[in-house]
Amino acid sequence: MTWATDRLAALKAGTSDMPPIVRTLRLGLIDDWGEGWVRKSWRPTAELATADGSLFGGYLAALADQVLAFATMTVVPDDRVFRTVNLQMNFLRVSRSAPLTIEARVVAQTRQLVTVRASFFREDGVLIAESTAQQILMAPPAEHERQQVQ
Numbered sequence: 813m814t815w816a817t818d819r820l821a822a823l824k825a826g827t828s829d830m831p832p833i834v835r836t837l838r839l840g841l842i843d844d845w846g847e848g849w850v851r852k853s854w855r856p857t858a859e860l861a862t863a864d865g866s867l868f869g870g871y872l873a874a875l876a877d878q879v880l881a882f883a884t885m886t887v888v889p890d891d892r893v894f895r896t897v898n899l900q901m902n903f904l905r906v907s908r909s910a911p912l913t914i915e916a917r918v919v920a921q922t923r924q925l926v927t928v929r930a931s932f933f934r935e936d937g938v939l940i941a942e943s944t945a946q947q948i949l950m951a952p953p954a955e956h957e958r959q960q961v962q
Contacts, residue, residue, distance in 0.1 A: 816885035876943035883916035
């Protein structure tokens with residue numbers, strides 16, 4: 813296990829606190845994960861809909877960034893951290909306030925870069941959006957740098 817897979821296991825088990833950004837944005841956590849993949853269910857609330865009742869695309873992009881990061885966490889080496897350096901979103905169908913299943917997979921990995929892809933499905937299995945991201949792997953910040961950020 814690595815720092816990242818330990819964190820995923822704790823989030824799935826509910827034994828770790830939800831990060832403040834996840835709580836604030838109501839992103840939810842994961843349902844399941846394994847090496848190279850994650851899956852989550854998400855139910856939108858009325859506050860997240862646009863004037864016509866469709867889901868706000870920027871919010872779906874935030875969900876994509878989260879689930880793509882979770883997928884990266886399944887493979888990130890223990891001596892590395894990562895950051896999103898590229899995020900693309902493709903909206904295929906309009907979706908209303910209906911539950912979604914979001915799945916993400918690692919599709920390529922090099923020593924410095926992880927490429928991940930996510931798919932957003934309605935309850936009836938229809939694909940409504942896809943997203944890809946690239947995560948750059950790097951050494952964790954030095955202790956003095958971490959203290960300055962906090």
